[in-house]
Amino acid sequence: SATAASVPGVSKSQIVLGMQLPQTGGASPGYNKIDDAARAYFDYVNSKGGVNGRNIKLVVKDDEYKAGRTITTARELINNDKIFAFFGSVGTQTHLSVVKDINRRGIPDLFVNSGYSGFYTDPKKYPNTFGGLGTYTVEAKILGKYLKEKYPDKKIGILWQSDDFGRNALAGLAASGLKFEARKTSASFVAGTHGSIGLGTQIGQLKANGVDIVIIAAVSSATAVAYATAAALAYKPTKWAVISVGADATTFQTILGARGTAPATSAALLAGTITASHAPAAGDADDEYIKAFKKINDDFNNGADKRWDNNVLQGMNIAYLATSALLGVGKKLTRPKLVSYLKKNGSKLSSAAFSPIGYSGTTHEAFTGFWLGEYDASLVLKPIDGTRVVYTTDSANGPVTVSNYKRPAIAADALPRVG
Amino acid sequence: MNSSQLALSNLSVSFGGVKALTDVSLTVPKNSVVGLIGPNGAGKTTVFNCISGLVKSDSGSFEFDGVKRAFPKPHELVGLGITRTLQGVGLFNDLSVLQNVMVGADKKYRPNFVKEILGLSGKTEANLVRRAEEALAWVGGASLIGREPSELSYPDSKRVALARALVTNPTLLMLDEPAAGLGQDDIDSLAVLIRQLKKRCAILIVEHHVDFVREISDSVSVLNFGKLIASGTYDEVKQNPAVIEAYLGHSDKSDENSKLGA
């Protein structure tokens, strides 16, 4: 029909989504599982008849986490693959290079895998861009408030990677009243150098200044190196608290495991670490969403590495969200319709997350709530003190409050329901 | 006074422990050919290197065209009016013969950089080409213009190197072993060329080919262990026992040879 032909990426039988992420290169480890997980979920949806009779096709481009490359792959997705919408782009710096262009062209930019609040907090600037994570600021605020109240007399320090992620986390912690002093309680490193330059001096500084509680705002591989370095320096802080990006237990154990650390030992290292999550813990085998997603992952994931972890969960979850949004728009699918649907109804969409979606007229942040947990000895993230409390706040200076959001149950067929 | 093109006095150079030159004084009068001879390692090339700024002297003074000045830097030579050929050949392999000679001329007839970027330097270029062709013709290499250095025979490449030196119209030409490796034929024509060149400039030559030196030089200076041991015309110097001892040897074989060659 005439209308279908005029919408790029949408035909009678198909909806094409495009994703850019580092599949190769230094920034790829971990993230390169997100696309396979999302595709697995879409394949599952397709196997169930698709969305309104249309199959979802996910086209993936490797941008190697180089912004210069992202610009080219985005043009390829737009012009050659004729995608209907961008979906799940990974990375702040890379996405920055194309977000303006995508919005200018009116292409929906769904569920961006970046916690950088700059993408979401000014919907007038980027009307088509919608988050796929909680922002670093929100998470850090929640974590900071908790630590400050729980450990009023302890010396709290931070190890952060000096990029947008680290800086956002620092800003969030500052908003919660946690301030750090350079060269005393604040140790930073250039992102990506934890291997070659090492974290010896940074950890050494924290130790020398008697920091009791160390917050880590860094990627998972750096977290693993930080723990190992601390062990080598015989530094045992009372508590570690890790921003969720760097708290992937699987990565942690893989790296230390391959270093010859027995799983039990590395588990003991990580056990007791505090981190936050908007979604259920990947290791929470009893969670209904996890169960359903895991099954789909087993059956449909054709990726190189389909081991279940936070990245796979995230990929599945945003695919679930995308499916609900597409279902919600209905049969007559156009780009403006999708965008306005998300603006109006986004906050009603449900997913595996224990947090509501934050989309509104003033922000396009996805998950505004986090719950805090501690890794137990088997490296499952368990709510602190046994009961899960979801806190919510905004990316600015708003207060941290307890959320009363109730996550809807997942349907038996693991497909989203809308309306 | 003003008849000396180059006057060096009390030149001393040492490399670490090696005293390469001690108190050497040397004058090259205008329009004359001075030969610098001496055993291996006597310091001849070092004298050249000092004049051309490749080696820093410990002491000594430099007077060119009656004007005292500091020893020049290598790239300043051409501006002063001095050119030097290298032991061996020293052509630029990636440039054609013509371009090789043009490089020599570039310094004197420097075009404007902006004009060059804008592609407006054609006139200057044509001028350079003309001069290069003239210089090549001078040394008898007019036929070599379109060739590449790698295709040239040894004497021909020496010829091109000489053209590159001459294209700047030097007032002092320094030749380091120009006859080495050349056949008698080419040595003879080189001698002819040098006698002609003498009308245009002063020439300082280092050479072990003593017959050649005798034939072309107005005077010779003899170095031994970095010291000047004799100077005068070749025939005067040849009699000097110190020179015989250090350099020529007692059996005056080379003279016999030259009789054969002449």
Added chain:
Amino acid sequence: MSKVKTHKVIGFRSTRLAIIFFVFILLLSMKFGPYNQFQLANIATLLIAVLSITLLTGASGQISLGQGAIMAVGGYSAALLVTRLEISMWLAFVLAIFVSALFGLFLGLAAARLSGPYLAGTTLVMALAIPSIAIRFDSFFSGDIGFSVDYGYPPDWLTNLLGEITIEEWSLYVALPFAALSLFAVLNLSNTRSGRTWRAVRDNEVAASLAGINIARTKIIVFVCSSALAGLAGAIYGFRGLVAPSVYPTDLSLLLLTAAVIGGLRSIGGAIFGTFVIVFLPDVIERVTKFLELPETISIYLPALMIGLLLLLTVILNPRGSAGALEHIRHRHKH
């Protein structure tokens, strides 16, 4: 004596070649869809950077592994000028040339003393250090967030003239004139005294200095010229969407070098060819892998593998690059 005549028309010859390039790309763009038009814009942009390497490494024998960092200098200058002083993008590009030329002057002052591996190492460290300045002084350079800048919209007179212009076409129209002008300038330089001087220095420094060439100054001039080009390329490259450290990674420098080598370090035609290769090869490989239905685990690494292999094959089989191969064949025919 035909040589004399060619020299008189240096300007004409390079004008002609630059126009041929310009028209060729334009004609090609008319055959192409928007994505490939954008790739052509990339070619035009990167060609300027590759030419900067052709000048530096090809003509004067100085290796730089940090050309991407100089591009960053150009990119940041233009972006700062546009965002802070709100001057026009075009003027910013031109000023970026001067800023990066100035940078090249400082770089040249340091680099003129170095050669071979020492220079390679220094420029490599530079490739790492320059972008980190943006993070170090993030209040001024806005850290790794960088500046979102783009070519904006085509002016009205152009749309009136040509009708609707897509974003991709506009990218091409912005980059292409600069590429043609750079080509023109580089052709002029390499065919006249400067090019001769540079090659002489590359071949034999002592002989060159005795021929009156100031070696240090010549090397500095080459760095200035090369940096000016790289800076211009960097500015145009940055205005594709973002000027930030992640746009100018170390790999970019190496990719440019690869292009210059594959085409032939000493040849301008080679620079064009090499740029085409690095821009289009990933697309070609993508097609092939789709066709062969290679698993993703292999296909995602294939472009990097192919570029590496191509580089190796080039240096082994013909270190003068593809342009060198052509030259070789021409020579054969002459004999």
Added chain:
Amino acid sequence: MNSFLTAFFAGTSQGAIYALVSLGLVLVWRGAGVVNFAQMGQAMFTTYIASQLIQNEYSYWSAFVIALISGALLGALVDLGIMRPLSSRKNSQLLNSQSMRTTVPVIASLGILGVLKALAGIFWAGEERGFPAPVPTTGLRLGNSDLAITGFDLFVIGVVFLALVLTTIFFTRTGMGLAMRASALNPEVTRLSGIRVGSVRTLSWAISGTASSLAGLLVTPKTNLSPNTLDLLLIIGFTAAVVGGLTSLAGSVLGGFILGYVIAFVNVYSAPENVFLAILIFLLLALFLRPQGILGSKEVRRV
């Protein structure tokens, strides 16, 4: 423990690693006349082999030995497959200027690096993984205080100095060492002296391949293993070699430690964001004062 000691110990232990990398680079430079930018690529590749073996339940030391052997083979392969054809007769005529002769192998080594990285990606999916150390990586204790230095650090320092002594003796005191240096400097004269230049160069690539492999095995316990993690290490190691003097083995080790300290002290007393800038400034300064590097010898070339 105060900041100074923190920086000192961190600088020492990182410096040993940089020294190892830098020593390997100088080894190829003196043995084959090439700056091998693929060195850490070779290290990465052979360490992956070791890692794979360990995952398949081989013991650490057997994996270690096999990795060293594969390092030697890979080095020899690089020479036979790439560097030797590169300096073949035909090509040496094409590359008739000195600058091109040093430039082209550098470019080739960059190509090798790219290929090795891509292959590692294909074989091992490019994930970042750890790698075990042969000795404990926990901090040493002196009396009652913890030292910020581990047994492993001491092990690496020991290996570095042992390697330095052995290679120095090898290069300066043995005929083979002389033959290697000569082959790298002037193949024709060396061949005319009856030395099998081809085999000697292949051997020196094999030795340097083994050294790279050793470096890989000893740096990855601290840096982790992925196709890319070692890139930065190469750059730092190279800077160390240049600062110390590319022609001097002792200089390269010295340069490695100096760089370790520069980085550590900038980290502690300034900010990590300044590290790269500091490296650049330090490098420029060092080269300004001594263009041939601290212990490097100036080349005497006469006309």
Added chain:
Amino acid sequence: MLKVANLVTEFASIKALNDISFQAKPGRITTVIGANGAGKSTLLRTISGLERPTSGSIKWFDEELTDKSVEAIVRSGVAQVPEGHAVISQLSVAENIELGGLFRKRQARGDLEIATKEVYELFPILFERRREPAGSLSGGERQMLAISRALVARPKLLLLDEPSLGLAPLISAQIISIVDQLCKSTGLTVLLVEQNANTALAVADHGILLALGKVVADLPAKELIADSALRAAYLGY
């Protein structure tokens, strides 16, 4: 006995050696003369394996040298002093000399020491400068070093390409006479290339005149010296 038969060596399109045949008697000096570009250096380089002949054969007594590698040829007792001052400038003088005898190190350590001492006696300046890099030597000193490097290999066949190039007359005469003595005392066979024919022919047993890659005269040295017509035609004097 060195036997060269129908040797052809080509570069790109020119035949630098065009069907060369001659013999060099053992224990004697055979001098090769000819104008620039006649092919003298190419002849020596082909014999020592640095150039590959297109056809023809080179035999050293019963040993076929034609398709051997340079290293193998050197190891079978052939040493060459190539044209121009072929030394490794970054290595020290002593190392350059050591290099020449390196391949004999296993069998003849004692003799190497003697040979080294001999060349130091021959060229005392080299002994004085033995720790300096060879690059710092003067042109003539480098030539002495190149000759020394060849001598310590104790060759049976010595190929000398313009050894007098850049040497003072005294020294070059001295070298020629040393070579002459070596032939007489040790049975060394020498193929001597010289631009300046007379001194070289004076000590030679046989003379070979090359022109444009061909042998135009192969005579006892005395006859060649005497034949001024031939020399005038090919050498210009």
